[in-house]
Amino acid sequence: MSQPLVARLLARHADARVDALAGPSTAAIYRHMPGIGRVHSVGFARGRLELARRIRLARELAARHYQAAYVLPNTWKSALIPFLARIPRRVGYVGEQRYGLLNDCRRLDAAALPRLVDRYAALADPVGASTPAANPILLAKPALESELHPLRRSELGVNPAPIVFCPGAEFGPAKRWPSTHFARLAAALATHDDPVILLGSAGERAIGMAIADAAPGLCRNLCGETTLDEALAIIAGARLVVTNDSGLMHVAAAYRVPLVAIFGSSSPRYTPPLSAQAQVLSLGLACGPCFQRVCPLGHTDCLNRLLPDQVLEAVQALRAERPL
Numbered sequence: 655m656s657q658p659l660v661a662r663l664l665a666r667h668a669d670a671r672v673d674a675l676a677g678p679s680t681a682a683i684y685r686h687m688p689g690i691g692r693v694h695s696v697g698f699a700r701g702r703l704e705l706a707r708r709i710r711l712a713r714e715l716a717a718r719h720y721q722a723a724y725v726l727p728n729t730w731k732s733a734l735i736p737f738l739a740r741i742p743r744r745v746g747y748v749g750e751q752r753y754g755l756l757n758d759c760r761r762l763d764a765a766a767l768p769r770l771v772d773r774y775a776a777l778a779d780p781v782g783a784s785t786p787a788a789n790p791i792l793l794a795k796p797a798l799e800s801e802l803h804p805l806r807r808s809e810l811g812v813n814p815a816p817i818v819f820c821p822g823a824e825f826g827p828a829k830r831w832p833s834t835h836f837a838r839l840a841a842a843l844a845t846h847d848d849p850v851i852l853l854g855s856a857g858e859r860a861i862g863m864a865i866a867d868a869a870p871g872l873c874r875n876l877c878g879e880t881t882l883d884e885a886l887a888i889i890a891g892a893r894l895v896v897t898n899d900s901g902l903m904h905v906a907a908a909y910r911v912p913l914v915a916i917f918g919s920s921s922p923r924y925t926p927p928l929s930a931q932a933q934v935l936s937l938g939l940a941c942g943p944c945f946q947r948v949c950p951l952g953h954t955d956c957l958n959r960l961l962p963d964q965v966l967e968a969v970q971a972l973r974a975e976r977p978l
């Protein structure tokens with residue numbers, strides 16, 4: 655989501671260097687992003703201030719004499735470190751009333767910029783400039799040999815060009831297509847010799863197990879079994895990815911892998927996959943997008959009523975464009 659911002663900054667300031675400060679999983683993505691120099695990976699416990707650690711980190715950043723900081727999350731805490739590091743220009747949206755912490759504080763015109771990627775990219779432009787739509791991004795392909803050594807590939811049981819499902823979504827169940835639906839899709843797409851690879855975090859292992867149990871022999875559950883770099887390498891080599899609206903969806907889009915993206919409580923108008931090779935599925939119910947982690951109506955119809963046959967149709971549409 656932030657790569658078009660990086661590209662636009664480098665286009666405006668040809669001799670600039672852009673570094674990234676991010677949590678561990680996002681930092682792993684930044685290491686593959688064209689235009690990014692140093693990556694500072696730092697994790698803070700959710701909901702904790704950890705002020706002493708933030709001050710220590712700010713001191714380290716101050717020693718690097720950064721000229722500007724672009725603060726992408728809307729939280730007060732995320733703006734604190736650039737402020738403590740005395741970075742002269744601190745740019746971001748007002749968010750949690752961050753006047754003072756930011757000194758180039760933008761008001762968001764959500765109607766003019768419905769997509770998150772455009773909101774980020776607009777921060778590179780002067781206030782009031784008309785911002786062109788951000789271009790689709792392309793991540794640097796991981797070197798498959800180094801990120802996923804052939805021995806490791808065979809240990810994991812991954813074909814060179816597998817079908818991959820990403821059935822998790824850290825945000826919450828209102829963004830996770832049901833395991834039973836994923837299992838029915840696996841039954842339609844996989845064979846025992848060519849099983850679907852299930853990718854996700856350790857916290858999503860149980861989701862992968864539920865799918866694998868419901869489609870015996872047709873799935874290899876690698877949720878929690880790979881490093882993030884290995885997961886990126888597997889996605890980059892995949893022939894098809896079926897995914898919830900999640901970080902891995904954007905990874906598949908950035909590698910231009912043919913993909914079907916399934917949206918529940920969130921909106922494809924806000925965070926669409928940035929790829930011409932993506933089929934986007936959203937029922938567009940009157941109650942959505944509600945952007946809730948758990949369905950406030952208790953039925954999650956936006957996902958339960960989106961049936962495997964509809965996803966299969968989307969796969970067929972991709973197949974009509976190229977063999978998968």
Ligand code: SF4
Pocket residue numbers: 828918919939941942943944945946948949950951952953954955956957
């Ligand atoms: S309220 Fe509607 S859009 Fe939101 S989770 Fe429930 S079914 Fe989905």
